[in-house]
Amino acid sequence: MTPADLAAAVLDAVRDAVEAGELHVGVPDDAVIERPRNREHGDYATNIALRLAKAAGRPPREVAESIAARLRQRQGIAAADVAGPGFLNVTLDSAAQGGLVATIAEQGADYGRTNALAGQRINLEFVSANPTGELHLAGARWAAVGDAMARLLRASGAEVGTEYYFNDAGSQVERFGRSVYAVAMGRPVDEDGYRGEYIHDIARMVLAEHPALLERPADEAVEVFTRDGIDAMFTLIKNSLERFGVHFDVFFNERDLHTSGRLEQTVQRLRESGHVYEGDGAMWLRTTDYGDDKDRVIIRRDGAPTYFAADLAYYLDKRERGFDRVVIILGADHHGYVGRMRALVCCLGEDPDVTLEIPIGQMVTAQGSVLSKRAGNVVTLDLLIDTVGADAGRYAMVRSSMDSAIDIDLDLWASRTNDNPVFYVQYAHARIASLLRNAAELGVDRGEVGAAQLALLDSEREGDLLGVLGEFPGVVTAAAELRAPHRVARYLEKLAGTYHRFYDDCRILPRGDEEPTPNAVPRLWLCEATRVVLANGLGLLGVSAPDRM
RNA sequence: GCGCCCGUAGCUCAGUGGAUAGAGCAGCUGCCUUCUAAGCAGUCGGUCGCAGGUUCGAGUCCUGCCGGGCGCACCA
Helix, strand or coil: CCHHHHHHHHHHHHHHHHHCCCCCCCCCCCCCEECCCCHHHCCEEECHHHHHHHHHCCCHHHHHHHHHHHHCCCCCEEEEEEECCCEEEEEECHHHHHHHHHHHHHHHHHCCCCCCCCCCEEEEECCCCCCCCCCEHHHHHHHHHHHHHHHHHHHCCCEEEEEEEECCCCHHHHHHHHHHHHHHCCCCCCCCCCCCHHHHHHHHHHHHHCCCHHHCCHHHHHHHHHHHHHHHHHHHHHHHHHHCCCCCCEEEEHHHHHHCCHHHHHHHHHHHHCCEEEECCEEEECHHHHCCCCCEEEECCCCCECHHHHHHHHHHHHHHCCCCEEEECEEHHHCCHHHHHHHHHHHCCCCHHHHEECCEECCEEECCECEECCCCEECEHHHHHHHHCHHHHHHHHHCCCCCCCEEECHHHHHCCCCCCHHHHHHHHHHHHHHHHHHHHHCCCCCCCHHHCCHHHCCCHHHHHHHHHHHHHHHHHHHHHHCCCCHHHHHHHHHHHHHHHHHHHHCCCCCCCCCCCCCCHHHHHHHHHHHHHHHHHHHHHHCCCCCCCC
16 A cells, blocks of 8 residues: 555545535545654554644544544554544554555556646756856756756656757857957957867867868958857767766757747737837836836847847747746856746736746855866866766755755765765665575575565564655655655665665575575565665666666 | 845754654764675764744744845846
């Protein structure tokens, strides 16, 4: 019996009580089922009576008793007791508890998948770093978090499109082109230009394609250095993301918004909205109508659209491609964008509470700085991968809440010790895989899960492990709904710890010449179920689940 | 000045209004002739920044204050 099954049973009990006239309340949509910290409080606890008491107009303990009486008659439930102010503590019988192992073994890679977000079409944009430089730590964090979030949303039944907005128009790009040109000519880069070793690489790459480029007039050469330089930069960025295991469904070019007429259409639509006015030679949008702290320029005095105009056109493009929710992961250094974007969306006549969502992530440093003493430069995604590997890099980025600023300890994440959380979790998986190999060598065949005596899994440590395994689908759903992938990482650490304690306490395979105990087969299935959940969870984070370490 | 985020054990951080606030690390004491010791057990450690408020119940929600981070362009 899974917690979800129990929740359904609790709601059935409420429904019965209502129909019998014992309770006068509406039957709620869901019941919160918790694993109590104190195991004397049973296998599971629910606060449903506390939540219904006020509406029922009766003391919580009486409400709880009504529900408990019906729960006790259900198969699989060994006890249902009212405790404290009105908690309902439930103990499962060991067969129902062990049955979870069969559920997990049968569902395999599907265990943890739900339809909690079924029907939602979500566009998820992340990273979207300018193509004027390499991806650094912030890009790494949003790549890891965004990719994990996409996997979580999909596992919860949503239809998800991931996108990287490639900002290949505007003044920063021109500045980049001039910088590459200056480097190629052996001249100093402008005060406001881009520096760094990668600019030299880009210059070499462009020159390799156009050997005679430096003999052309400066403005022609700059144009080529800009266009081809941006393309080369983008190739480097994509390669880095590939090494990190992050894939995007769409790389969207800002330039296309300009050339396709989408931008003009958007401006026209804004004009018709009645929120537009002229001032100082520019075209403004009255975003203060919707709570922005100042109005925003849409078309600059020189006739060029601002990036707001492009962002809005991009938003509309996503909506017209059928996405009913536009999610954009941004770093805290861009959080000022949120209020503006919401106001812009309002000006289009849409409700940002429904169609727009902008999770803000806090800053990330390594060794206390965004600079690397080793490289004498910003810490790039490539440096992170070279130093700690893609698995540890992704895990480090995704194990903390987005709301927390984090500092990556490169020595810790590169270490192969139990201080390193990703090794702790991966080790549990490898340990199980090794155990299952040994079982096969010893000729201990665990057979079909349906034939295993799973009710034998009734010791304390086995119960603890079953309880944690049962939490997984709820953790995935909560992580998806709350846009909080770190919950999966924390859960995996808890699961790994619970498994190691079980392993330490419960002998599984026979030693020496002994015969296998009756516990061997059910315990092997419990190990396999744990392995499946570890693999599924690591998969949601884009981290590998090794069979050997 | 205004806005967003953070403040929980010595350190790094979990904690979707519920029962006695948790984990890892660091410290101390133990466990390998036996399935991976990259592991486990025990112990030490807290006015959940401060002060009010809402609630049967607040680390969690509201208000104010203190401290830190990040923003507040006709750059993106």
